[in-house]
Amino acid sequence: MDWSSWWATYSTLVLSIGVYGLMALSISLTLSCGLLSLANAAFMGIGAYVSAVSTLQYGLSFPSALLLGTLAPSSVALVIGVPVLRLSGVYLAMATLGFGEVVRVVALNLDITGGPLGLNGIPLFTEWWHVLLSVVAVLLLLQALRHSRIGRAFEAIREDETAARLMGIATHRIKLLAFVLGAAIAGLAGGLNAHYTFTLSPGNFGFENAVDILTMAILGGIQGLLGPLLGGAIITLLPELLRSLQEFRMAANGVILIAVVLFLPHGIWAPRRLARWLKKRSKHADA
Amino acid sequence: MRIQTLSPIVALLSVLLIPLVSHAGDIRIGLTEALTGPASQYGVPIQNGFLLARDEINAKGGVNGDKIVLIEEDERGKKEEAINVYKKLIFQDKVLMIFGPTLSNSMFAAGPIANLAKVVAFGTSNTASGITDIGPYIFRSSPMEADVVPVTLRTAIKHLNIHKVGIIYGNDDAFTKSGYDVFRKSLEELHIPVVDTETYAKGDVDFKAQLTKLKAANPDAIICPCLSEEGANILLQSRALGIKQSFIGGNGFNSPKLVEIAKAAAEGTIVGSPWFDGNPSVQNQHFIAAYRKKYGTDPNQFSAQGYDALFIVAEALKKIKLTGQLEQDRQALRDVLPHIQIDGATGKFAFRPAPEHAIKPGGYDANQTPFVYIVKNGKFVLLK
Amino acid sequence: MLAQQIVNAISLGSVYALFALGFTLVFGILGVINLSHGGIFMLGAYAALLLVTWFDLSLWIALPAAMVFSGLVGLLIDVLILKRLRQRGAPHLMPMIATIGAAILMTSLAQGVFGSEARRFPMEWFNDETLKLGTITIPLLQAGITSLALVLMVLMMWVLKRTRLGQALRAIAESPRSAALLGIPVERLFHLTSFIAAALGGTAGILIGLSFNAITPFMGQPMLHKGIAAIILGGLGDVRGAVLGGLFLGITEVFAVTFLSSEYRDALSFGLLFLMLLWRPQGLFGASATRSA
Numbered sequence: 001m002d003w004s005s006w007w008a009t010y011s012t013l014v015l016s017i018g019v020y021g022l023m024a025l026s027i028s029l030t031l032s033c034g035l036l037s038l039a040n041a042a043f044m045g046i047g048a049y050v051s052a053v054s055t056l057q058y059g060l061s062f063p064s065a066l067l068l069g070t071l072a073p074s075s076v077a078l079v080i081g082v083p084v085l086r087l088s089g090v091y092l093a094m095a096t097l098g099f100g101e102v103v104r105v106v107a108l109n110l111d112i113t114g115g116p117l118g119l120n121g122i123p124l125f126t127e128w129w130h131v132l133l134s135v136v137a138v139l140l141l142l143q144a145l146r147h148s149r150i151g152r153a154f155e156a157i158r159e160d161e162t163a164a165r166l167m168g169i170a171t172h173r174i175k176l177l178a179f180v181l182g183a184a185i186a187g188l189a190g191g192l193n194a195h196y197t198f199t200l201s202p203g204n205f206g207f208e209n210a211v212d213i214l215t216m217a218i219l220g221g222i223q224g225l226l227g228p229l230l231g232g233a234i235i236t237l238l239p240e241l242l243r244s245l246q247e248f249r250m251a252a253n254g255v256i257l258i259a260v261v262l263f264l265p266h267g268i269w270a271p272r273r274l275a276r277w278l279k280k281r282s283k284h285a286d287a
Numbered sequence: 288m289r290i291q292t293l294s295p296i297v298a299l300l301s302v303l304l305i306p307l308v309s310h311a312g313d314i315r316i317g318l319t320e321a322l323t324g325p326a327s328q329y330g331v332p333i334q335n336g337f338l339l340a341r342d343e344i345n346a347k348g349g350v351n352g353d354k355i356v357l358i359e360e361d362e363r364g365k366k367e368e369a370i371n372v373y374k375k376l377i378f379q380d381k382v383l384m385i386f387g388p389t390l391s392n393s394m395f396a397a398g399p400i401a402n403l404a405k406v407v408a409f410g411t412s413n414t415a416s417g418i419t420d421i422g423p424y425i426f427r428s429s430p431m432e433a434d435v436v437p438v439t440l441r442t443a444i445k446h447l448n449i450h451k452v453g454i455i456y457g458n459d460d461a462f463t464k465s466g467y468d469v470f471r472k473s474l475e476e477l478h479i480p481v482v483d484t485e486t487y488a489k490g491d492v493d494f495k496a497q498l499t500k501l502k503a504a505n506p507d508a509i510i511c512p513c514l515s516e517e518g519a520n521i522l523l524q525s526r527a528l529g530i531k532q533s534f535i536g537g538n539g540f541n542s543p544k545l546v547e548i549a550k551a552a553a554e555g556t557i558v559g560s561p562w563f564d565g566n567p568s569v570q571n572q573h574f575i576a577a578y579r580k581k582y583g584t585d586p587n588q589f590s591a592q593g594y595d596a597l598f599i600v601a602e603a604l605k606k607i608k609l610t611g612q613l614e615q616d617r618q619a620l621r622d623v624l625p626h627i628q629i630d631g632a633t634g635k636f637a638f639r640p641a642p643e644h645a646i647k648p649g650g651y652d653a654n655q656t657p658f659v660y661i662v663k664n665g666k667f668v669l670l671k
Numbered sequence: 672m673l674a675q676q677i678v679n680a681i682s683l684g685s686v687y688a689l690f691a692l693g694f695t696l697v698f699g700i701l702g703v704i705n706l707s708h709g710g711i712f713m714l715g716a717y718a719a720l721l722l723v724t725w726f727d728l729s730l731w732i733a734l735p736a737a738m739v740f741s742g743l744v745g746l747l748i749d750v751l752i753l754k755r756l757r758q759r760g761a762p763h764l765m766p767m768i769a770t771i772g773a774a775i776l777m778t779s780l781a782q783g784v785f786g787s788e789a790r791r792f793p794m795e796w797f798n799d800e801t802l803k804l805g806t807i808t809i810p811l812l813q814a815g816i817t818s819l820a821l822v823l824m825v826l827m828m829w830v831l832k833r834t835r836l837g838q839a840l841r842a843i844a845e846s847p848r849s850a851a852l853l854g855i856p857v858e859r860l861f862h863l864t865s866f867i868a869a870a871l872g873g874t875a876g877i878l879i880g881l882s883f884n885a886i887t888p889f890m891g892q893p894m895l896h897k898g899i900a901a902i903i904l905g906g907l908g909d910v911r912g913a914v915l916g917g918l919f920l921g922i923t924e925v926f927a928v929t930f931l932s933s934e935y936r937d938a939l940s941f942g943l944l945f946l947m948l949l950w951r952p953q954g955l956f957g958a959s960a961t962r963s964a
Contacts, residue, residue, distance in 0.1 A: 008378040012370045036764055083949045090704055090763060094903050095948040101896070101941040108459050109934060116464040120395040120417060197366050199395040201461065204366065207896065211771050218768055240371065243361070250323055250779035257772030261765050262755055323779070325889045328787040458934060486933045490893025492883040493686070495679040496925040497933050503672045516789045519884045527801055528675070528808050548791060548884045 011128065013240065015196050017233045018131035019189045024216035024228030025138055026185035031222050033178040034158035036089060038210045039096035040186045042103040043073035045205030047187025048194040049113050052122045055195070057112070062125040062195065069191030070184045077183035081176045088161075100210055107202040118201030119194075126196040134192060135229070138185055142225055154178060219260050221267020230269050312353040314604060317376035317385035319360040319369065321393075325489075326364030328516070329589050330389040333412055334359065335582055336593030337386065343577070344597065350604040355597070362388045366396035373397040377404050381613055384409060384620055386596060391415035391461050398425050402650075405614070407621050409600065411592040414538060415465045418650075419641035424621055425650030428596045428636065430561050432469040432512070432537055435657040439559025440473050442659040442670050443508065443535050446557075451482045452535075453506035455497055455521060456513060458486035466512030466537040474510075482506050487517065494521050495528060502530050510535045515542035522549040522556065533557060543585045546662055556662045557670065562588040562633045563658035565667050574632035588633075595631035603627045625651050634658070675807050676929045682809075684921020685817040686879060690894055691901035691913035692823060693871030699844050699908030700864040702763065707748055707770040708872050708898065709891025710777035715741035715873020716880035716890065717781060720792060737877055738870045745869020748773055749862055757861070774891065781888035791884035816878045823871065824914040831910060840864065844908070900944045906954025915956050 023044060030037045051069030054060040060068070080099060087095050107113045114120070145151050153174045156164040165171045194200055212235060220231025238256070242249035266273055318337055321330035337357060345354045358380050362369040369388045376382045377400065384407035388397055391413040401408035402422035410418060410427040419425050443449065454470065457463035474481060483504035485497035498521070501509060511521060511534050518540050525534075533555040534540075541560035546553045564575060564585070574594055578586040586594075600620075606627075607619045628637040634655065641649030660667045690712060697705045719737035722728045728736070752769045802809040831837035842850040843857055851857045875894075880886045897920060902908075905916025920940060927936040947955070 005378050009374045012367065012374060016367055031764075087948060087952055090767075090907070091948060091952045093704075093767070094899060095945060095952075097899065098903075098941050098945040098948065102938065102945055105938040105941065109938070116459050117415060117461045118392060118395075121399075121421070124399070197370060197396050198399045199366055199392060201366075201392050202459070203392075207892070215768060215771070218764070239363070239368065248779060248783050249361075251776050251783070254772045254774070254776030254779060257775065258752060258769050261761075261769040261772065262752065265759065265761060265765065323782060325787065325887075327782065328789070328887075331786065485928070486936075488893075488937055490890070492879060492885040492890075493679075493683050496676060496683070496928040499672060499675045499679060500928060500933075516884070516887075523884070527810050544788070 012196060013236065015126060015128065015131050015192070017236050018135050019193045020213070020216060020236045021135055021229040021232035022138060022185055022189035022192075023213045024220060024232040025142060025225065026182045026189065027213050028217040028222040028225075028228040029142065029182045029185070030178050031217060032158060033154040033175055034088075034161065035085070035175060035178060036093045037096045037179060037182070038093050038214060039077075039099050040182060040213050041205045041207075041210035042096075042100040043077065043183040043186035044190035044193070044209070044213075045103055045107065045202070046073040046076060047190030048200050048205070049107060049119070049190075050187070051191035052119050052194040052200055053112060055125065056119060056122055062130075065195075066188060066191040069194075070187045073187035073190075074180045074184040077180045078176070081179040085172065085175045085179060097207065097210065100205070100207065104202050104206050107205075113202070114200075116202060118199055118204075120199045122194055122198050122200065124196060124198065126192050131192055134188055138188075139225055139229075146225075150174065150177065215257060217267075219257075219264075219267055221264075221269040223266060224269055224271045227267050227269035231267065234268075312349075313356045314350060314353050314609070315356050315358060315380065315382045316600070317360065317373075317380065317382040317387075318357045319362045319372045319376065319385060319387040319397075321364035321389040322359075322361040324363045324365070326389050329412055330361075330364070330387075332587050332590040333387070333389060333593040335578070336586065336590035336595075337597055339574075339578055339581055339590075340594045340597035340601075342581075344601050350601050351608075353604075353609070355601065357386075358382055362393060362397075364388075364390050364393060366393055369393035369397035370400055373400045373408070377401065377406050382406075383609075383613075383616055384600065386411060386593070391418060391465075394418055394425075395421070398422070401425070405621070406617050407624060409596060411596045412589055415461055419652050420647065420649050423648045423650055426624060426638065427651070428592055428599060428633075428653050430653045430655050430657060432466045433472075434653075434655070435538060435559045435561070436466070436469045436512075437473045437476075438657050439535060439537070439557065439659050440470070440477060442559070443533075443557045444477065444479075446661070446670060447508060447533055449479065449507045451480050451506050452508050452510050453483045453485070453501040453504050454481055454510045454512075455485040455487065455494070455501060456511065457489060457517065459488050460514075462539065463512050463514065463537075466539070470510050470512055470537070491517070492520055494524050498525050498528050498530060501525075502528055506532060508533045508535055511540065512537040514539035515545045519545055519548040519553075522552040526552040538588070542587045544587070546665055546667070550665065553662045553665075557659065558661075558667070559657045559659045560588055561653070561655050561657050562591040563660055563667065563669065565660070565669065566632075566634065566658065568630070568632075568634065570630060571632045571634075591632045595629065595633050595636060598631055599627055599629055599636065600624070602629055673929070674805075676925055678807055678809055680922040680925035681918065682813040682817055682921075683925060684918035685820040686875065686917075687897050687901045687920050688914040688917025689816065689820040689823065689878065690872060690875040690898045691905070691917045692820070692827065692910065693868035693875075694898045695902045695905070695908055695910060695913035696827070696864060696868040696871070698902065699910070700840055701749075701753065701757075701861055702908075703753060703766040703770070704763070705748075705753075705770050705868070706767055706895065707773040707777065708868070709895035710774040711741050711744050711748075711869045711872040711891075712876035712879075712894055713781060713886075713888060713891040714744055714777055714876070716876035716886045717785060718873070719877040720790060720880060720886055723792060734874075734877060738874050741873020741876070742866040742870035744777075745865045745872070746862055748869075749865035753865070754858070754861070774895075778888050778891065785888065787888055789884055790886045792881055810882070812878075812882050816882065819874075819878070820914065820917075823874075824910065827910050836860075900940060902954075903944055904947060904955055906956050909954065909956060912954055912956040916954065919955065 027040045047069035050072040051065040054065035153169045216231035216235045217228045221227030242252050320334045321327050360372040362372045386409050394413045398421040402424045456467040536558045540558045603624045606623050609616050625638045637654045638651040639654035659670045661670050694708045718740045722733035800811050839855045901917040901920050905912030927939045
């Protein structure tokens, strides 16, 4: 198959890999701060709706629509983050799931979002380089963050929140930052997604998606930044690769999830495991 | 041991790598429905209808001597998968045209791909308005609710004494919501007031709270643009609560399952739909018998529409000479399809151009008179 | 109408309560949010349906058999998945994801085997009579479900409060490690808890299957959402709270329909849940946070 027909066939898949890579990065940001937040799918939905309404109904340009789609979910995150982030562990997971349901029900009942019919005929604006640029920009940002004081504060909070607070880290503010930034990345991904799939409906950003996104991050591993990207790519490609299993392909998906949790607890891309393994090898070589 | 653990992988690989064996004279057509996930309860019967029609056409020597090959793909009822499958079928499998996807939302996502590539996309189960506005390559054989509902309502009013109605519908589903919108509009035009409107969500099984409220509002009939799955539960629970009024259903109510499950509770229910299992026409009785023989279950409206759709396209293919030049053949099919008329399991069928919107030319909707029928003694009986 | 709506609320709430009972038990004892509880609920319904329709068993044999079957599924999940994660001391995110995987697996297998069309028990297999009290109608089956939920709740509370077994379980809920030091067979009781919880979940599925035309491979998902809401409202891990939370959720939903509008039912109940988490994460009836919180 030549290049142009390959691209024609798989371009959407490639864009989805990038977009879901962003989503996995977004959830891994909150996870790396020890927050089990499942609101990312809802933030993606807010971003997608806001940017699609901007281009479709207000005729805004794509960049400004994306900007709005990034700002809107992060402002929502800022507002709900203050009270929600007092919760931890499963309580936070449940609260953010509840928030996701609230967002879905709101989208179902508003006129501007088209109710259950959703928005249709969204213009095709997203090009491959928009997605690539977004992924690279987010990667650079997160990389810089990791090596900054804030990144170290994330790690301190994840290891032991009380100790971190005693060390003088403004834990609440740092957690809020992770939450808001995660929402911004999710919103950007949503805006990009809306502009190559032509349509949006409230069901696109529900519980199932929240779980998918979490799975991507866990599967890939959250120790490094490549892990979430890898996880996003695998979960996006899996249904395509398993096509020949037909009605049992979702069963294979379930088995893979269980297997990863049982046998690869740190995900596929685990730099620390790799480093340990390499060290062991070199020790063997020395001896 | 080692071979044992490897064997499933080998099996998987061999399935992946089997090339599509096809002959020069094959007509390759894409068929994508939701075969897994919740929407598969519609997707699977549709696919069954198509496969039955394919076997019948090919058994009779195909179209102009060419066999029809359906390339089947699962789209899981998800918009991104529908787009991916469409692209695969158009650019990789190089099909002549595509049937499906199952849900209106998926067609809104995948349709533009086909339209841009100048390939016919043919929906058999998409009833939402606006589908054929996507462009001139979009066809559907499923009549819109907007065509079915006014006929149903007028017929119902003629037979029952209706001055005010209550409504119950699912407000988180594109299919039931657009059904509701159309009912609302038709009721306004007929000047029939709605005394109470109730909603439910996907997955609900207990509707007694809403029905108790409807009962208190005391309408003359209850309108239920619901799917038969919820419909049966709603009917059973209404009767248990002592609601005696007739129900009026939309497209989704039309399933043999409704009566099978709700039994006596379904008595008096009025349904409008493009397909009627009691339609005595030869084509329909043949279809029902053949379907039962092949699958061991009763067909429903969705399978009938899938079955007819392949005959519509076969009819069109008879009228063109395929050249093997893909683009040319795709265009030729697109040009001849709007003029095709058949008499199938769903009765007489023809296309009509979508209403012109703005500057964009639209596709083609179904031009079909719906059947309106009532449940009497556990059977669907035609209402005139 | 109000009296009827109160009956409706209690009958809806008791279905939620029955589902939440097993769900909360696993959380309380094992400290795990078992997201495959919806899948077990679904398999229980199918198991009973199969025993009745394929093997022609009487309902009175099929019901306990399906309960045991659901229990065994829960036990299998515990032995194959949760046990390994416990031994590794994995963070509580891990069992959540693994049980999501198990739920996907169950749903997909059920769909492959049974198809996705909704089914119900053949009508002649159960009683669809109704009890009439003036203008109020109570379907007998619903009354049965409500009583069963209450009986099971009281039974569970009695076991937990008054028996040696319950004492041991409560000790585990406090701290599995010190329970083990006291000579309590912690692993065995984890297995037992998983079995009982799954049997309860399966029972809820069977009863829903009996009352409604609703047995589908996907029936577990919406119920799981309600179950999550119920146990948060009642207090995570609290048996009495789960039942009260389930009833409370049922009452909220029905009253939202009655006094507001059915359109806002879900927004109201999830909004309420959201506010509840912010205001009282330990739930309406929960006394103290459990160890994993």
